[in-house]
Amino acid sequence: MKYSLYLAFFCTVMLNNVLSQNVFYQDNCLCGVTGAGFSTGTGSGTGTMQIYIEPGSSIKKAFLFIQRFGQSAAANITLNGHIYNFNTNNQVSSNYSIPGIQNTSAVHAIDVTGEITPNQTFYNITIPVQNNVIEVYGNIYLFIVYENPNLALSSHTIFLNDQDLNQEIASYSAQNLNPINTNFPTGFSLFTDRINSPTTTTDGSYLFINNNGAGLTGGSCIGVDDSWNSGSRGHYYYQNNQLFGLNSNLPNSTVDENDGLANISSYIVNFDKSFDWSLEWQSPNRFNIYSGFFLSYTSYCDTFTTSLTTDTTICFGETLQLQATGGQSYEWSAISNPSSINDLSCTDCPNPIFSGDSSRVYTVRIWNTDSCSVVKPISIGVSHPSEIISSTFNSVCSFSTGKIKMQNVPNNVIQFGAVNKNGDTLNANSANTFNNLSAGDYTLFYIDKFGCSSDTVVKVEPVINTKALFNAYPKKGTAPIYINLTNQSQNATDYSWWINDAYQGDSFSGFWADTSGTYNIELIAWETDSICADTVSFTVFIFDSLVASLPNVFTPNNDGVNDFFNVKVNLAVSYKLSILNRWGNLVFENEGDLTKGEHKLWNGETKNGEIVTDGTYFYKIAFRLDRESIDCEITDCEVVKQGFVQVVGN
DSSP: OOEEEEEEOOOOOBTTBOOBOOOSEEEEEEEEEEEEEEOOSSSOEEEEEEOOOOTTOEEEEEEEEEEEOSSOOEEEEEETTEEEEEEGGGBOSOOEEETTEEEEEEEEEEEOGGGOOTTOOEEEEEEOOOSSSSSSEEEEEEEEEEEOTTSOEEEEEEEEOOSOOSSSEEEEEEOSOOOOOTTSOOEEEEEEESOOOTTTSSOOEEEEETTEEEEEEOSOOTTSOOOTTSOOBOOEEEETTEEEEOTTOOOSSSEEETBOEEEOGGGSOTTOSOEEEEEEESSSSOOOEEEEEEEEEEESOOOOOOEEOOOEEEETTOOEEOOEESOSEEEEEESSOGGGGGGBSOSSSSOOEEOOSSOEEEEEEEEOTTSOEEEEEEEEEEEOOOOOOEEEEOEETTSOOEEEEEOOOOTTEEEEEEEOTTSOEEOOOTTSEEEEEOSEEEEEEEEETTSOEEEEEEEEOEEOOOBOOEEEESSEEESSEEEEEEEOOBSOSEEEEEETTEEEESOOOEEEEOSSEEEEEEEEEESSOGGGOEEEEEEEEEEOOOOEEOOSEEOOSSSSSSOSEEEEESSOEEEEEEEEOTTSOEEEEEEEEEOSEEEEEEOSBOTTSOBOOSEEEEEEEEEEEOTTTSOTTTSOSEEEEEEEEEEOOO
């Protein structure tokens, strides 16, 4: 059965140099994907975007992307009435330059999965008025992956630009794709801006796939209230191995003016895992922006379950343990700032530790056993509250004489306090001191006017006079045996005895060890308050001893009753048996291994197979126990038993 997969990528490229692209998001699922965009050409305005979601589907993942032009601080973008704040914390590409703006533009993204409604096909976008005509947030693209068990597997890929765009050719390369099955459409969607119509002006950009011409694009999207020079965006959906265009977009093999969608299967080698593409200005000195590219296709790769730490904000100075699961190998990449890869403790492990001092976005590629992979992004926010500094004073056990003094309450703090073990919030006095504290842990916290908090756990140490102590005798032996316990604790009023994590009561003087094994004895002692307890433990080792039962008479007459000289042992042993007649002559001997239980050792015949005559015979049997399972200092590991057995009834 053939399946389709959607991968999501961020790209890292250099002008006129084709470099492998960093991956932002990639997944294999029984799903479809849909995308649409809107722009006013770096101005403010409102528009409506059309998407398609198969009825009965659920939203697996959704991202809202936006192009930043210049050093814009922040902007509130409205999507169907919900306001999203785009700022430096959600930047997902490194900075790059565009004509007239030096190295300060980038792409940002917010995970909007929880805000997407499966049965909604039109989304209203509002880009607000911003202070600078050029240095603004604009050019939006909504990307949605929807799951449905009735859909075929599909593959999805997003590439976001992070190369300078102030020269005529921008070249890109996708590497390590899941193999593309070109027997089905391969959707390639553009996410561009500030490209005028190539027919009414000399603007526009040529698209090349593996050096094959794939059309000339530019202008605004038909059906969307874009600016006349806002550039084309591929509006489409892909499901069940089919590519569909929305608005002015057609699922054919080329882009064409305001049609930003192309089926590029004919330009790619079947089941290839890479391809190159480039965009070239139709004429020089243009202002063409390539924010990103979206790829949808069919692959033989199947789904596999993965997980990743959710987007998280931590305080300055903290570290964050990341955790990815489900793969055979892992590759971490830095997105917003390539040098921030050094803030991860490892880049080829599932669980690196992040120790950076500013907000970052990373991706992890997770490989499965058939060389297919998924890629997932994680956004890590870092806030910068002041470090808490305090001093603590001990508390006498059973009394509340401890205190904590906070020494550096910043001016911008709107609340600070301490939380005790019961969850109660305590307030400090005018000297920023918490008084009358019992021994234990306390969480100190700040919350500043920005809603950023810092917390730390400090401990008011108890002054403990109790000393838990007991004597166990004997300290080892063979079962069954009685172990005597003597409580020798000092400055204690209350006790708790435990054996192998089982509670034995508050008064305990000993116990029978009926079976072999280890007996971990623990005594907890305290004076009045259990928080001031002291603990001591000791382990007693008990071993089994050999018990062997031998007969004094047997009747080897084949009547089915008592026909054998039997031995019954309670442990696994090796043995050597010798049978002698009354004159001391060897009649029979045997040796081997015995398991626990009863065994037939002699049937009354000599070594030559002759039946012995009735009478008294002398036996000697030597047993050897396994030294690895028996303590030979306690239990005899070599036991010899000898005696007489009467043979009758032959």
